[in-house]
Amino acid sequence: MVPLSWYLLLSAAVFSIGVFGFLTRRNIIIMFMSIELMLNAVNISLVAFSHYLQDLRGHILVFFIITVAAAEAAIGLAIIIALFRNKNTVHVDEMHEMKG
């Protein structure tokens, strides 16, 4: 039987990798993937707690997150393609039109 703390450590590790990737990488696709990692890290901890507490509400929440993530991926990739067509780049440092 794998103890709960291992799942949580895995979740924290995946989340940290996501955050680190998001903050350090400049390629927007990679950053997007880092966001997916963070979402999935949350999913892992939700499922782990759900199992540990014998409560199905955690599972239900995970399904919602997967659905939203799918929708987000579709829209996000569409935006990235549109952006690439206009800018001819996926490097975020070259996108600073919103400078105040």
Added chain:
Amino acid sequence: MEYYLLIPFLPLAAFLINILFGKAFLKDKAHWVAIPAVAVSWVVSVMTMMEVIGGKTLNQNLYTWILSGDFRVSVGFLIDPLTAIMLIVVTTCSTLIHIYSIGYMHGDKGYYRFFSYLSLFTFCMLMLVMANNFMQLYFGWEGVGLCSYFLIGYYFDKKSAADAGKKAFIVNRFGDFGFGIGIFVIFLTFGTTYYDQVFAQAAGFATKSYSFLGYDVHLMTLIALLLFCGSIGKSAQMPLHVWLPDAMEGPTPVSALIHAATMVTAGVFLVARCNPIFSLSETAMIVVALTGAITSLFAATIGLVQNDLKRIIAYSTVSQLGYMFLACGVGAYTAGVFHLYTHAFFKALLFLCAGSVMHAMGGELNIQKMGNLRKFMPVTYWTMLIASLSIAGVPGLAGFFSKDEILWLAYSGASPVGKLVWGMGTLVAFLTAFYSFRLIFLTFHGSFRGTHEQEHHLHESPKSMIIPLMLLCVGAVAAGWVGIPHLVGGGAHFTEFMRPVLGHAEGHGTHSEEWMVMAISVAVGFTGIGLAYFMYMLRPDLPGKLTQQFSGVHRILFNKYYVDELYSAVIIRPTIWIAKNVLIGITDAKIIEAIVNGVPAAIGGFSQQLRRVQTGLMHHYAVFMAMGVLVIAAIMLLRAL
């Protein structure tokens, strides 16, 4: 008598029609509206006069204007002998001057505007004289001042005209300030502003006085002097006379109507109307008499040396207005109003003749550049000569009877300064005759001194201008015949007619004294004419020599005693200095603008710093978010501990 309402409201209707439709439709036909309106007004005034002579008077409130607690003001009309005389003066002069303006203003681009203002002026003046309470009087008073401003500045693209308009308005503010306070004091004292109630109560307050800053102020003196402040401004008396000569920048019909015949006499009308108040205060009466006498002498001496045709007549007007106040001040209100009435005719005539001369001379006003105009414009010459004879006090003409009555009542009346002002008045009569005939001789006699081009252009004025001259000339001759004194076999009808309103000034003197006063005034008049003839016809070199001999005196007179310069130094320049250095320099620039500009500048500066946070780079935002999460997590952990 109900039709009396037509008198003021027809000119008002003409004003509205002309101001609304004049520019687009009526244009140079504006007089077709204005003249019938004022002419019907005149007819109704004459009918009203007939009824007043028949003994009817009227005091009617038409409409409640302001109602606030005990304060009640209505648009109301009082028609008594004094009003009736003023109606005749105003509508007669106004009608004739309207007709004259057809010729004089012909072809002017503001023709409709000119006639609409004339109509508005006539309306305001009629409201002023017909009022039955002080508030409506004040309405008319300010209304005529406004029209005066409009019409002096009629040629507003000319700087001197625009300035003269402003000057007239601002100088009048000084007088009207006192007048306004006078009305407040009347309301505080009597609790009403209606003439009949105020005058009925006035005697009851005759001895009442207020303690003010340790002084005992006699109430009636206070009210009378405050009201007289308004008169000083409106009637151009010392020390507020400076606006009237400058007002000559307006078109000549305006000078004739507003600045000679009607508006400027409103001050005299006010004193006459309020005679129950003035008569209760000996101090106020002395002030009125002396102000009148001093102004009269002062303006007449200035008139001696001026060269501007219209300004000479303007100083003559100031001088004659002083005469009217002199009369009121010695208690001879009737004589003052009588002089007002005769003066309106001969002075309006003098101005209209001056306008006719200007018309022929192509706008030239310097009498040194005229001469021998008699040959080219006989009608103007004869009418102006008659007007000058009238003002000089030649027996039989209008000016003689009114002037003689003033001098006699000043001499014989009970006033403590009577003899003094009589002496001054007699001296003024001499000066008046002299400068009037200096004007005539320099303008119409001798040889022409203008340019050849001007001489070629000389012509008599059109019919629309000379017919009013001839009609006014009848007035200048005959207007005085209603007041021929008993002494020379007349009925003194004017005095009898005015007695219910103005009372009767008793002269305490013998017939021989009365003959003597009359003989002196006639003699000084003829001496003045003779001296002018001697100096300007027989010995034309003499004036130049005298000027050299008495160059100091001449310079003072020519520069009008430097009153304008004095005001400029004492009032105008300090005011402008304060405006520039204190109000603009400190209050405006340092305080108001500091707040108005400083607050946005501070916000802007802060924003300039704040906008740097918005780098537009996504990872900066991401770092902020991550750090935010860390901070929140740290707080949570610390609290959990």
